[in-house]
Amino acid sequence: MKANFRNSLTTGIVFGVVTIFLFLIGFTRIAADLIGKVIHLDSIVAGLGLTADMLNLMIFLGLMGVLAGANAGNKVEGTVVSRRSVLLRATLAGFISGIMLAGVVYPVGMLDATGVKMSFYLPQLLPHAILQILYRHSPRQAAVFHCIFMAVMGTLGGLFVIGVERGSWRGAIAARWKRYSSAFRQRPLVQQIMASPLGHLGVYGPILLLAAILPLVLGPYWNYTLGTIGIYVLLGLGLNIVVGLAGLLDLGYVAFFAIGAYTTALLTAPQPQHLLWSFWVTVPLGVMLAASAGILLGIPVLRMRGDYLAIVTLGFGQIIGILLKSDILTPFTGGPKGVSGVGGPTLFGKPFTSAVDFVYLILLAVLLIIFVTRRLQNSRIGRAWEAMREDETVARAMGINLLTTKLMAFAIGAAFAGLGGVLFAARNQFTGPEDHNLMVSINVLCLLIVGGMGSIPGAIAGAFALKGLPEVLRELEDYRVLAFGALLVVMMIMRPAGLIPSSRRKLEVQSEPSTLPTAQETDTKRTPP
Numbered sequence: 001m002k003a004n005f006r007n008s009l010t011t012g013i014v015f016g017v018v019t020i021f022l023f024l025i026g027f028t029r030i031a032a033d034l035i036g037k038v039i040h041l042d043s044i045v046a047g048l049g050l051t052a053d054m055l056n057l058m059i060f061l062g063l064m065g066v067l068a069g070a071n072a073g074n075k076v077e078g079t080v081v082s083r084r085s086v087l088l089r090a091t092l093a094g095f096i097s098g099i100m101l102a103g104v105v106y107p108v109g110m111l112d113a114t115g116v117k118m119s120f121y122l123p124q125l126l127p128h129a130i131l132q133i134l135y136r137h138s139p140r141q142a143a144v145f146h147c148i149f150m151a152v153m154g155t156l157g158g159l160f161v162i163g164v165e166r167g168s169w170r171g172a173i174a175a176r177w178k179r180y181s182s183a184f185r186q187r188p189l190v191q192q193i194m195a196s197p198l199g200h201l202g203v204y205g206p207i208l209l210l211a212a213i214l215p216l217v218l219g220p221y222w223n224y225t226l227g228t229i230g231i232y233v234l235l236g237l238g239l240n241i242v243v244g245l246a247g248l249l250d251l252g253y254v255a256f257f258a259i260g261a262y263t264t265a266l267l268t269a270p271q272p273q274h275l276l277w278s279f280w281v282t283v284p285l286g287v288m289l290a291a292s293a294g295i296l297l298g299i300p301v302l303r304m305r306g307d308y309l310a311i312v313t314l315g316f317g318q319i320i321g322i323l324l325k326s327d328i329l330t331p332f333t334g335g336p337k338g339v340s341g342v343g344g345p346t347l348f349g350k351p352f353t354s355a356v357d358f359v360y361l362i363l364l365a366v367l368l369i370i371f372v373t374r375r376l377q378n379s380r381i382g383r384a385w386e387a388m389r390e391d392e393t394v395a396r397a398m399g400i401n402l403l404t405t406k407l408m409a410f411a412i413g414a415a416f417a418g419l420g421g422v423l424f425a426a427r428n429q430f431t432g433p434e435d436h437n438l439m440v441s442i443n444v445l446c447l448l449i450v451g452g453m454g455s456i457p458g459a460i461a462g463a464f465a466l467k468g469l470p471e472v473l474r475e476l477e478d479y480r481v482l483a484f485g486a487l488l489v490v491m492m493i494m495r496p497a498g499l500i501p502s503s504r505r506k507l508e509v510q511s512e513p514s515t516l517p518t519a520q521e522t523d524t525k526r527t528p529p
Contacts, residue, residue, distance in 0.1 A: 008072050008089045012096025015068035019061065019097060020104050026124035029132060032056035054135050058149070061101075065094045065150040069157020087158040094154015095147060102143035109139030215359040223355035227427060229467045230362035231420045235444045236451070236459035237369050238416025243445070244454035244502075245382060246409035247389030249310040251441050252297070252317025256414035258324065258436035259293050260286035260421025262333065265431045268343030272334055279345040283422050290418025291411040298410035302403060305392070317441060324433040338432025342425045358427040365423060369416055370456055376412070377456075385409055386454075443467075450491055452498025461499045 022028050035056040069090030112118060112130050134142040184190060215223050235257060242250045263286035267277040301312050323329055325336050333339070344352045345361065352358055376382050384405050387395040396402055425431040443466060451462025491498065 005092065008092035009096060011068055011072040011089075012093040013100065015064055015071070015093070016097035016100030019064050019101050023101070023104070023129070023133060024122055024125055026126065026129055028057060028060060029053075029126070029129040031060045032132065035059050051136075053132050057132050061146075061149070062153045062156075065097065065153025066157040066160065068093045068097050068150070069154030070161050071157075072154070073158045073161035083162050086162055087155060090158025090161065091151055091155045094157065095151035097154070098147040098150025101150065102146045105133055105146060106139045106143040109134050109142060113139065211363055212360075215356045220355050223359050225468065227355060227359050227362050229463050230359070230366050231424050231427075232444065232447065232463040232467050233366050233460050234362075234369055234420035234423070235417055235440075236447050236463055237366075237373050237456065238413040238420070239444050240413075240448055240454065240456070240459050241373065241376070241385070241416070242409050242413035244448060245377065245385040245389065246406065247385075248406065248409060249306065250313045250410075250413070251310045251438075251445070252313035252315070252320070253413070253417060253444055254436050254438065254440040255297075255317045255320035256290040256293055256417035257421040257424070257440060258320055258431075259290045259414075260418030261425035261431040261436065262324070262339070262421075263289050263418070264422045264425045265339035265342045266333070268426075269339050269341045271339070271341065272331060276343065279343050279426055283419070286422040287415045287418045290421070291415040294410035294412075294414025295407050297414075298407045302406055314438075314441075317438065321433055321436060321438075324436065334432070336433060338430060338435075339425075340430045342429045342431065344426045344429065352426075355427075358423070362423055362427075365419060369419070373456055381405070381408060446488065448498075449488060450499060452501035454502040455498065455500050458498050458500040458502070465499070 019028075022031070032053050033056070036052055039056075039059070072089040072093035073086040108118060108125075108130060112127065118125050118127075118130065135145065137145070215226065218226065235253070238256075239250065239253050242248050242253070264279065264282040266273050267275050267282045267285070268279055270276060297313065297316050301309055304312060324333055326333075327335060329335070344358075346352065352361065384395070384400045387398060387400060388402060388405055392402060395405075421431075424435070428435075447462030447466045448459060449462070450465050451460070452458025495501075
C-alpha cells in the first residue's frame, strides 16, 4: 500500500507541475486551439452548454490525466500485480495532479475576479485563458471539477494499461510478426536480391525518385524549408562522425558552419572586400578552411574527453561568434550587419535563382556526403573511431594512433559543416552573426539524439523531425525550446537509442540492463550450493 501511494504521489506531482507550467505560460490555450482545428466538435458543444475552446481544453487536460494514470499504473515493482492495484495507482495519480491544478486555478480565478490583471505578472497568461480553464464558473466549482475530472481520466489511464499494456495479444502479435519476417528474410531469393546492388536500388530508388519529383510540385516556401532540412542533414552527418562515431562531444560545431558561410560570402559579395569570385571556386576553399579549423581545434584538446572537451569546444564556438560581431573586424567581416549580396552558383551560364535549383544542389551535396560517410564508416578509420569511442585505452593498446584518429574526425566533421555553410550563404544571399549562434550547435546535437547516434538514416530522420515539424506547426514557434526539451525527455524514456539507431548502438542500449546482475543472481552467487 505504501509503494502504491508513493508511486502515485510522485507521478501525480510530476504531471501536476507540468500541467501548471503549461497553463502559466499559455500553452494550454495554444494546445486547445490546435485540437479544435483537428477535431470539429461544434455539434457536441451545443448539447453540453460549453464553448468549443473549453471542450478542447478538457480534451487536452484529459490526455494529461490519462498519461498520469497510465504512467502510475506502469510503475510496478514485481511480476504479479492485481488490476485493483493498477486502478488504485492510476486514480490516485490523476486525483493528485487534479488537486495541484486546482490549487493554482482557484487563487488565479479569485485574483482575476477581484480585478487583478494576471497578465501584468505572467505575460502569457491572458484573461481568455483564465476564463477558459474556469469553464465560465466560479473558481471553487472549477477547482472541484478539475479534481474529479483528472481522477476519472487517471482511472481511464489505468484501464488502458490493463487492457493494452498487459494484454497477452500484444506479445502473440509481436511473436508472430517476428516469426513471419524472419522466415521471409531467410528465403534464398530475398537474400540474393538484398545482397545485390539492384536490391539496394529497389529500396532506395523510389525514395530518390520522390526526392527528385517533390521540389517540382512544392511551392517556394516548402522548397525553402526542404533546403533548410537538407543543410541540417549535412550538419548532422558531420557531427555524427565527431560525436556518433568518434565519441567526441563538440558543442562548438557552429564555428565550422560559420567559416564555410563567411568564406563564400566574403569572396563572392561586392561588400566589404569586392572580390566577386566564382561560387564554384569558393566551395573547396570553404571546405578546406573549415577542415583546417577542425584540425587547429583538435590539436589542443587531444587529451581531453567528456565534459572538458564539450566546454572547450563550446568556448571555441563562442569565440568565433564574438569575432564575427567585433567592431575591430567590421571592415573585414561586415560586423554585426553581416554580408549581403552573396554570389550564387551558375551552371552553363544559367544562375541559380529559384528555391528549386538550390534544393537539387543541396540534394546532390547530401547524396555525396552520405556516400562518403558510408565509405568512411565501413573503412579502417571508421572502425578505429568506434573503438576509440568505446575505450581510448583499449584502442591505444590495439595499435590505433589516437592523435591522427581524433584529428581526422574533427577535420572531416568540420569539412561537412563548411560545405553546409557554403550552401547556406549562397542560397540566402546573406550571412550574419545571428545565423551562427549556439542554438545551431544545440539543434544539430538534438537531431542526432532524436534520430540516432552513429546512424545515417537517423540523422536524416532527426533533421526532418526537428526542422520540418516546426514548419508544419508554425503556431508552436514560441514553444520550440519547450518542445525540444519535452521531445528529448520522451526520447530518452521511450527510445533511448533514437528513432533509427545504428545496429551497433541499438545492441549496446538493449544489452545495458542485462549486464547488471539481479538480486536473485547475486544471492545465488553468494550462497554455496
